[in-house]
Amino acid sequence: MNFDTKIRYDIIKNRNKFFIFPIALTLAGIISLLLFQLNFGVDFKAGTNMDVSMGKSVTQQDVKATMDAAGFPDETPTVGGANNDRVTIRFNDILNQEQSSKVLAALKAKYGEEISAEVNVVSPELAQELGIKTIWAILIASLGIMLYVMIRFEWRFALASNISILYDSFVVIAVFSIFRFEVDLPFIAAVLTTLGYSINDKIVIFDRIRENMRFSQIKNEEQLAHLVNASIWQTMARNMYTVLTVVIVTTCIFLLGSPSIKMFSLALLVGLVSGAYSTIFIASPLWFLFKRREKPKQKAAAKTAP
Known part of the structure; x- marks a missing residue:
């Protein structure tokens, strides 16, 4: 054969x-x-995902330093978008309204008031x-x-x-x-x-x-x-x-x-x-x-x- x-x-x-x-x-x-x-990740466990439109180009190191100063040292932001103008921050805990506002206020103080954010919460269920x-x-x-x-x-x-x-x-x-x-x-x-x-x-x-x-x-x-x-x-x-x-x-x-x-x-x-x-x-x-x-x-x- x-x-x-x-x-x-x-x-x-x-x-x-x-x-x-x-x-x-x-x-x-x-x-x-x-x-x-x-x-x-936060998709499969309880937590909060925050997508932020920065309005300008940013670096991961600068955003990380801002988060540390705001009292969130354990979260590592991800920078993306065509001009590195979008930041994704994932939190292992479910943030309440006060905590979400604190994060957004810290970013606005650093990068300006044109920042907008979308917050998504994943419940344990x-x-x-x-x-x-x-x-x-x-x-x-x-x-x-x-x-x-x-x-x-x-x-x-x-x-x-x-x-x-x-x-x-x-x-x-x-x-x-x-x-x-x-x-x-x-x-x-x-x-x-x-x-x-x-x-x-x-x-x-x-x-x-x-x-x-x-x-x-x-x-x-x-x-x-x-x-x-x-x-x-x-x-x-x-x-x-x-x-x-x-x-x-x-x-x-x-x-x-x-x-x-x-x-x-x-x-x-x-x-x-x-x-x-x-x-x-x-x-x-x-x-x-x-x-x-x-x-x-x-x-x-x-x-x-x-």
């Missing part, structure tokens, strides 16, 4: 080597979540509701993807893809838990975006595996492994170019973009890299493991002579 494909490395034969890192990272993520949980809805969103998206792949391909493809995309989502969560990055609503958008990009890569390889299966007669495990390896290397360039294009753009956004979207771009970057890894080294080998356990179909009984 020859697919006229140069197999530069036998991924299926060495699959256990590539399972070690994902297993270790998953265990580290579980331990981190059990011990430290996630560093939730709303924070809990957002957390529950987020979990449901990820589970429903994963279930929908699994059903789609099962209908288009077969249950082995669906199971292998769902395990790998759930791993990709968990990697993003684990990294943010281990390094204590803040989790907010853009983070959830990044996780859901990761699901979409990840399944796209896997569909490409699975579609090639299915096409190769149609024109091959697999008689043993060795031939099946060769088919999967050939399918991986036939689609390797396409998958790498697609992922690299998005990774380069995401990296530029992370390095040069506004601080308000840095965590979103970082979460998306982690998910993209994990998705590329899992497509080649997790999803395809998992399908091979499921497929090789398939029992051979019974041959049709020979017709008896009259």
Whole structure:
């Protein structure tokens, strides 16, 4: 059985080597979540978010010094906008009207009366509701993807893809838990975006595996492994170019973009890299493991002579 494909490395034969890192990272993520949980932002815990239009260009250091002088030393403002004229301040506590007025008065005393602010308060009940809805969103998206792949391909493809995309989502969560990055609503958008990009890569390889299966007669495990390896290397360039294009753009956004979207771009970057890894080294080998356990179909009984 020859697919006229140069197999530069036998991924299926060495699959256990590539399972070690994902297993270790998953265990580290579980331990981190059990011990430290996630560093939730104000979107997922009670607090106050203040968006301030400054009317002029400001720096984070100056606004931070103003907040310290006003009696709020624990809050770190984020400066954004086209001209660095918008400031976002997140408070871990629910501010009352007097405290909000005190913050606004301090900023007006420093930068002028043209300042305007929008104050949003997240109650504990709303924070809990957002957390529950987020979990449901990820589970429903994963279930929908699994059903789609099962209908288009077969249950082995669906199971292998769902395990790998759930791993990709968990990697993003684990990294943010281990390094204590803040989790907010853009983070959830990044996780859901990761699901979409990840399944796209896997569909490409699975579609090639299915096409190769149609024109091959697999008689043993060795031939099946060769088919999967050939399918991986036939689609390797396409998958790498697609992922690299998005990774380069995401990296530029992370390095040069506004601080308000840095965590979103970082979460998306982690998910993209994990998705590329899992497509080649997790999803395809998992399908091979499921497929090789398939029992051979019974041959049709020979017709008896009259």
